Amino acid sequence: MNWDAISAIGEIIGAAAVVISLLFLAVQIRDQNKEARLLAMHNMSRELRDATRTFANEDITDIFVRATSLTTTLQKQNRSGGPS
Template identity: 45%
Template sequence: MVWDTLSAVGELVGAFAVVASLVYLATLIRVQNKESKIASMHEISIAHREAVAAICEGPMADVFAKAMKDFDSLSSADTLRIIGFVYRFFKI
């Protein structure tokens, strides 16, 4: 009779341990998913900021200004730069 009682108590403790470990793992997975979403949003924000900075600085600003006025008057190299920029910007 004592062994039966000890066996039942042991099974009960084991069941609680399994449930507790599942709750712990679910909490860890939820936190990891939140951190992953935050990290991906941060990367998107950095990429967007770099893309906008590429328009505002250097020779790309001149090419972009020319493209806004008359896209057909751009040289082949400038057209390629604009297309590459637009591809990169929309890929973000």
């Protein structure tokens, strides 16, 4: 075997190593994206749970409903120019 053949074999092995490393990186990026999506969904679920937990307390819910009702009444009065 001459040096040209050995050089060609080395280049083929090097090219194969580059392709294998690119495939490995593609798999890692795909897995990282999947993990990031799952983490985002988990965080949104936790935020929703925390937000709805507030309304599990009847007193807080009552205050919220009354405040919303009061805001609506005030907006109507504001549009009509005074209490109706």
